[in-house]
Amino acid sequence: MSQPGINDVLKDKEENQLFPVFLKLQNFKTLLVGAGNVGLEKLEAMLHNSPDAHVTVVADRVLDQIWTLKAHHPQISIHQRSFHEEDLITKELVILATDDYELHQQIVALCKEKGILVNVADTPELCDFYLGSIVKKGNLKIAISTNGKSPTIAKRIKEVLNENIPQEIDDTLESINKLREIIPGGFSEKVKRLNEVTAGLVAKVEEPKISPKKLGWIIWLIVVAFCGVLFVTLFNQDPHFQSFIEGINPEFYKFLAAGFVFAMIDGAIGMSYGVTTTTFSLSMGIPPASASTGVHISEILSNGIAGWMHFKMGNVNKKLFKLLVVSGVIGAVAGAYILSSLEHYSHYTKPVISIYTFCLGILILRKAFLANKRAKSKTKVKEKKITKIKPLGFAGGFIDAVGGGGWGTIVLSSLIAGGRNARYSLGTVKLSRFFIALMSSLTFITMLDNLHWYVVSGLVLGSAIASPIAAKVSNKISAKSIMVAVGIIVIIASSKNIIGFITKIFSL
Template sequence: MSSLPRNNDIAPLEAQETGQGNQLFPVFLKLNHLHTVLIGAGNVGLEKLTALLNNSPLAKVTIVAQTVLPEVIDFVSKYQQVTINQKSFEADDLNEAQVVVAATADNILNERIRRAAHDRKLLVNVADKPELCDFYLGSIVKKGDLKVAISTNGKSPTVAKRLKEVLNEALPAELDTTLQQMSALRNTLSGDFASKVIALNKATASLVEPKPVKKKNFKWLIWLTIVVSLGIAVTALWFNEPAFQSYVAGIDHIFYYFLAAGFVFAMVDGAIGMSYGVTSTAFSLSMGITPASASMAVHLSEIMSNGIAGWMHYRMGNVNWKLFKLLIIPGILGALTGAYLVSSLEHYSMYTKPLVSVYTLILGSVILSKAFKAGKRKAGDKKIKRISLLGLGGGFIDAVGGGGWGSIVLSSLIAGGRHPRFSLGTVKLTRFFIAMIGSLTFLIMLNSAPWSAIAGLIIGSALAAPIAARISNRISVKVIMVAVGIIVILVSLRSIYGFASKVL
């Protein structure tokens, strides 16, 4: 360890840190080769101990504390190299130390520990007292052998924590595989240091090379050409083929209503990541369709729209595969169970329809309330842990009520601290598989269906899907959520009023 001046020769840290910017020098310590003494075994001590051992499981740590929490004893039981001395702190406790961490709530004791450490030329970290610290324990992002340390110069541990969450989501777990492959490649190289550097630079060039600029205008030109071509073809058939006119005239008008509704609902869903199911179901119920048929129509239309949207998000790198694996199986099981239940009750649609309308009314209120709470996540909120249970409940409720996967699952993930963009992409991709399983269940269970309405939803939502995925970050989410919440509430109230009028 480098020598430190004695405490009475040390200038105040405020005077030392008047230079511009962050004056800290990042260092990664081999704690498994050093002896760390931790003073304090309360909640703060447990937090520091957890940080040390999670990042260096073989670190030799001696804990000195007069009072030891049972949680600390339980945690230490997993590490044979960690010892606990249940006693009052004495300066001699640092005689064999190489790193010191003070984690007590006693400011006077913390000053004593700092003086004793400096007398022995040791570096010390004092919890929640940046002005007393020689070093900080930063937030750590870990992906296998890759570690990224984050420092805010002691200004805001909360910001460091949030950055850690963002990097944890953004950095793929596959980075560790890349590190192992690069290590294996490095071991096979021969020659001098310069030649090895050149070879490794070539192997990793793809990680930093700018991606070729996409010709967006050319892509939009292709889409425009397809739309114009279809318009010309339909116009030619309409004026030159009487049979085509007769076919179009024979299409049920409900097809066009659902075509427009499917397009609008899918655009909204692409912008805010939710509400397609609840808006489509509320609209279907208001058009006289039974709950099971409405749910089947929604799920069939979502196969194509979510397949396209999921593919677009996959291409844009918006899918968290760990989250995907946690959601997919429980979500499918929930959808299968829910679809079977609501199909079995199809003969009682007169009674289930108002119940589903009440459900959409509640979801409309939830969407409306979330519009005003967006971005107001409390600092104490924790990242949601029971992802599989969330997927199971979301899939079941979505199948029973014709919607809710986005409203329930996506909003819960974001409210629980998950990254919005990765949550949206993952929920969209899982929705494709859940819609497919739910649709198959409905097709097996139901004898008939409003195919004109279903066709309208399928085509309308499919046309909107690629556009919606592109504009998901360009529209005011709050405005759309308020409008959707109000519309769903009004349509649901209309359906409930119609049922009540018949009964009374």
């Protein structure tokens, strides 16, 4: 057997020599010195991973957030005073998080004498162990270390793993655990059987039955066929459409600009195209059914392209897609049919839709400030994964057709808030939206006799021009600022329609 060469030995010494372990922190007595921002970060990390950890906090100044953590974790002890050597009695782990380097050196020396392991924030040379970045997906936990070289790199790797490992991995772990308990035989037999079962987790991913290229062609053929049939049918049957082709309505340019602006907003924040476009159309005197038709036809192409791109990148959950698209189409067709049937009563349905868009405006504002609040808070909230997909799809499709928008706002938000992976949820919702918009549009066109084609064509062309630009501009604009502006505009425009209706009633 060959002996390792000098280069191999030197290489080993240069690499990360840390030995990773997972501690049952609830079985240790831990001392945390320092209760400022760094101390808070360390305490939150410990409690997030080990909620029952016994921690004694000693500091001259204690942040309010740490007192709040104590209220939820009564096993924590807090002493608001300076460090004393007696604080080390019975302690097995020590974490130092102050800005006093000399104090840190003093405590480290005491810990060495007493055989206590110590971690010093941002001072690798004084540490016996590091607190690495942690990826947690239910029972799965991955610790990341850069050997103290760059905590920032560790955080970035954590973000990548968090984004790409689905929350559903915990379901797989639970299933494998149950299987392990029922497999007969000894240890070696269990290992062999489990290796066979889990081999698919690392095997090469099979190509989907429908390739991304084939799906792209299918979507384009559907769009072209839809546009061709629509043009021929309406040019032969609808005099209003003929007059539009022969002479452009001046209002067309207003909806062209509106389609462009609202598509840009949607590209920046991933939602609100339907609600902003519908609100604008209603304020311009367009009946609810025609307004919703314009929205859905203009969304067919954009969502088809977006859905195809997500499918190509592997961002579509096939099982979730099937559940959403079937129930969503049923809900969308039902909503479009009902709204079209009430087109002659648009003076009654218009204020109802305005109330709906008013509520969506408030929801958009709430999301803007809630997202900002969550970004500032480091406390993790455990979310229960949503399972009632069919009712969600039906409700989202129905409300989207009746209100001219809301599929993304309602369905996507519910999936993410319900613990679903954000990337897969977005891709699945975008692809299913293509079919929702297609079926809603077909229902509206079949039911309505008089469509406002300058509205439809303006929105289609405006949104088509904006789509490629929005992707490049979106990262340069504050999503919160846009959401706040959109929420306020939608609320004001909807309020105008509601107040106008109420004034009209009292004037009768």
